[in-house]
Amino acid sequence: MPNYNAQNPPYSIFPDDVALAFNSEAPATGQASQQFALPSYAGFPENGRTIRWQVSFATAPSAVTIQLQTAMNDVDAQYAILTGAANMTTSLTAGDNLVASGVRANFVRAKVTSITGGSGVTVQILG
8 A cells, every 4th residue: 555545535434434544454664544534514523523443463563553643634744643632543562442532634544653573454444
């Protein structure tokens, strides 16, 4: 998967959707996943939305850090972890199941910031 997929428009994640940012892949350090749009709808709370995401491995790495990055505009340079958002990073080599809260963004993606060993990285973003 490329470091940044310029698909226009990107796929959207709606409630009850499962988006596979990485699907049993072998991303290198610094590699970002496909981006996904987070549609806005009536009743959107002012304090941000909640995004559930899961990380798993076919073979556990000895060390790993994966971030859930967001952006207001679908521009590679704007993707980052928002200040004040919770549960946007994991370093658990056995996998993780997280609920990111306080997310104020229009787009989301996963990024492997470091990985040593392991295989079959899967990151699911749950709408």
